[in-house]
Amino acid sequence: MPRQHSVESFAQAIRAIGEPIHNRTAEEISMAKLFALLFEVTGLFDMRTRPELLLLQKTMVVVEGVARSLDPKLDMWAVAEPVVREWIERNLGPVGRIEDAAQGAIEVGRVLGDMPQLLSRGAVLAEQLDAITRDGLVLAPQTVAEIGRAQARRNRWIAAALWVIALFLAWLIYLLT
Numbered sequence: 001m002p003r004q005h006s007v008e009s010f011a012q013a014i015r016a017i018g019e020p021i022h023n024r025t026a027e028e029i030s031m032a033k034l035f036a037l038l039f040e041v042t043g044l045f046d047m048r049t050r051p052e053l054l055l056l057q058k059t060m061v062v063v064e065g066v067a068r069s070l071d072p073k074l075d076m077w078a079v080a081e082p083v084v085r086e087w088i089e090r091n092l093g094p095v096g097r098i099e100d101a102a103q104g105a106i107e108v109g110r111v112l113g114d115m116p117q118l119l120s121r122g123a124v125l126a127e128q129l130d131a132i133t134r135d136g137l138v139l140a141p142q143t144v145a146e147i148g149r150a151q152a153r154r155n156r157w158i159a160a161a162l163w164v165i166a167l168f169l170a171w172l173i174y175l176l177t
Helices: 007-022 030-042 051-070 076-092 094-135 141-176
Strands: none
Touching: 007 030, 030 051, 051 076, 076 094
């Protein structure tokens, strides 16, 4: 959430949406309206809407339609609760944190393994920069020739455009006299 907004205000806005629908059945809740309100809150708090949330909205609207056709009294929150609880425990609980730490340790190990090669490349680059600042940038003869050809092409087009303009002006002057 952007820094200019209060977390407490955001939490209050989310509570204002969530509390009225708590312990309601699918018959009493419109997922389309619910997600419209949630996206409105994200807009009010200058938050970006992630693609996953858009896909979630689409899925939940479809689920709402199927649930209403199968059982209008179905409590979607009670049905979804075990799945959501497992996801939260797996991704945000201790197991998820341990897995994140392990993945981070693997990444640090990979970077440390590449460190000698990175340092070597950095040293070569520093030497090249030092030579450029000391001796100036040295271009290959082919590069200089290609730059010259490109500039000549550009100059030809500019000259042609100036001749067309001059001829047009001369024609205008001829017509006006």
